[in-house]
Amino acid sequence: xELQTIPLDRLAVSALNMRASRKKPFLDDILPSIRxxxxxxxxxxxxxxxxxxxxxxxxxxRFLASKTIAIETGEARDLPCRVxxxxxxxxxxxxxxxENTARLEPDxxxxxxxxxxxxxxxxxxxxxxxIFGVTELTVRRRLALASLIPGIRKAYADDxxxxxxxxxxxxxxxxxxxxxxxxxKSAEMRAPRGPALKRWLLGGGEIETGAALFSLExxxxxxxxxxxxERSVFADAEKFWVCQEAAIEAERxxxxxxxxxxxxxxxxxxxxxxxEYDQLAKKQGGEVFVEVRHSGEVAFIKGYAPRRKKSAAKxxxxxxxxxxxAPLENYVDLHRHAAARAMLLKQPQIALRLLAAHLxxxxxxIRCQPERQATRKEKTGASIAASxxxxxxxKERAEIGQLLDFDESSFITGGNEDGWRLASIFAxxxxxxxxxxxxxxxxVTAEIVAAGHEAVDCLARxxxxxxxxxxTPDDAFFELLRxxxxxxxxxxDIAGDNVAKANRDATAKAQKAIIRDCLDGRNGREKTPNWRxxxxxxxxxxxxxxxxxxxxxxxxxxAPLFAG
Numbered sequence: 184x185e186l187q188t189i190p191l192d193r194l195a196v197s198a199l200n201m202r203a204s205r206k207k208p209f210l211d212d213i214l215p216s217i218r219x220x221x222x223x224x225x226x227x228x229x230x231x232x233x234x235x236x237x238x239x240x241x242x243x244x245r246f247l248a249s250k251t252i253a254i255e256t257g258e259a260r261d262l263p264c265r266v267x268x269x270x271x272x273x274x275x276x277x278x279x280x281x282e283n284t285a286r287l288e289p290d291x292x293x294x295x296x297x298x299x300x301x302x303x304x305x306x307x308x309x310x311x312x313x314i315f316g317v318t319e320l321t322v323r324r325r326l327a328l329a330s331l332i333p334g335i336r337k338a339y340a341d342d343x344x345x346x347x348x349x350x351x352x353x354x355x356x357x358x359x360x361x362x363x364x365x366x367x368k369s370a371e372m373r374a375p376r377g378p379a380l381k382r383w384l385l386g387g388g389e390i391e392t393g394a395a396l397f398s399l400e401x402x403x404x405x406x407x408x409x410x411x412x413e414r415s416v417f418a419d420a421e422k423f424w425v426c427q428e429a430a431i432e433a434e435r436x437x438x439x440x441x442x443x444x445x446x447x448x449x450x451x452x453x454x455x456x457x458x459e460y461d462q463l464a465k466k467q468g469g470e471v472f473v474e475v476r477h478s479g480e481v482a483f484i485k486g487y488a489p490r491r492k493k494s495a496a497k498x499x500x501x502x503x504x505x506x507x508x509a510p511l512e513n514y515v516d517l518h519r520h521a522a523a524r525a526m527l528l529k530q531p532q533i534a535l536r537l538l539a540a541h542l543x544x545x546x547x548x549i550r551c552q553p554e555r556q557a558t559r560k561e562k563t564g565a566s567i568a569a570s571x572x573x574x575x576x577x578k579e580r581a582e583i584g585q586l587l588d589f590d591e592s593s594f595i596t597g598g599n600e601d602g603w604r605l606a607s608i609f610a611x612x613x614x615x616x617x618x619x620x621x622x623x624x625x626x627v628t629a630e631i632v633a634a635g636h637e638a639v640d641c642l643a644r645x646x647x648x649x650x651x652x653x654x655t656p657d658d659a660f661f662e663l664l665r666x667x668x669x670x671x672x673x674x675x676d677i678a679g680d681n682v683a684k685a686n687r688d689a690t691a692k693a694q695k696a697i698i699r700d701c702l703d704g705r706n707g708r709e710k711t712p713n714w715r716x717x718x719x720x721x722x723x724x725x726x727x728x729x730x731x732x733x734x735x736x737x738x739x740x741x742a743p744l745f746a747g
Contacts (some may be wrong), residue, residue, distance in 0.1 A: 194226070194264075195238050198238075216569075226241065227267060308326070331349070404419045423479065431481060434483070443485070444468045444469065446471040455482075459489070460489055462487060471486075540612060542627045543595055543608055544601060550598075551631045566660070594630065635734070639737075640734075654715075677702070723737075
């Protein structure tokens, strides 16, 4: 990628930016540093078709902060940018996701939108999984949300629909989804959820007459109707399927005679997954796929062909007999494994390198996930990103990536068990010094330590950690702090009991303002810059005996283990 300095008025946010459609982001955490030093981390951009103009793939907050400062000062600064190719939409989306997931954990709908953009640009499920260090199953589950109607997707994004219900709805036809969504929105009707929803979608074994492709006039079986004549079902499901399958075959013949190159009837209950196919017109060899639901409904999906794998090697069409049967190959694998494992016991330095490669790339028996510092609060995500602790960690991550010859990535760990990648990492590690391996293992351990887990408190018992060295309570903290009793207790901590008593009846907002004055030494208050709330300290402490937060309970639970 080319590095350029680009005037502010020649930049605009790209529709491919992962958060392009989101509301205006929180900027207070980055405005002071950008006012003082400008934008230090380059934006990711690409040409937008207009001469010397570019669209922002990643770096929206830096761009909007720069625009705010330009309005304040009347002077627009040029911004450092890395320029992607205009033609590579997939690379642009990929870059946006990688940068944004490092700052604020995307929810499932954001992942769906991002994965679908990449899939639409030709990336396979396997490629998407490898790029973002997730399993192929995770990618398939997110892409399955594409089958949902927009209203249901929005309700799910707003946490109005639970995961079990969404899973069931991905099995439903569009007509059934719309029927359920009407019940969901209705004040008078109760929409089924979870297992009940799945039973409702599959019809409980009943098949409504509206699902028939054949004429009911020629059907000689019994049909049951409700008292109002609004709903009718086939009395004999087996007889229905004989007629329905004959009608499907007739439709298949019509489609083939009309010019479709191939018509595939999927087994009953099997779903067509659009992300495994490319759209292709009839004249270009497009095919038709027929979904047959257990409810009797049939869907004809036209204009798709199996996705072609890029750079597929030519294979000999002749079928060759394998040298080993499956049981024999298992015998060979187990004996080779036993011998290699026995030899590894005598090679501790090699074992450390192989362990590190497994931790990074993942393997069948070991898979490490990086701590993604998930939060749904944008201000919390911004606060973490701006903290000294996080910045130090990100700096080390970049250096570890260079040490391993990694392309720019949000995480070092989180591989998807790709054996070739594990081998390439191990081969690289065999060229590194023991000191480098120690540094890599240290970083990997730090990256996979989970937030809100006893492992953090274990560190606090053996390593002196002063939280004041790494963060300062900011707007995000004080916005989340709303309990008046807690603000008064903190006021006593930082300003003394007399000040706390004098302001006991003041609003929480007023008490928080005094705390901030004490931190900064404003309005006549003595400056106490190293004060931090008890919960944040190492070990974590509480302000009382009741209602202790989880971080305090965990610290107290493990304390006896380190008492000696």
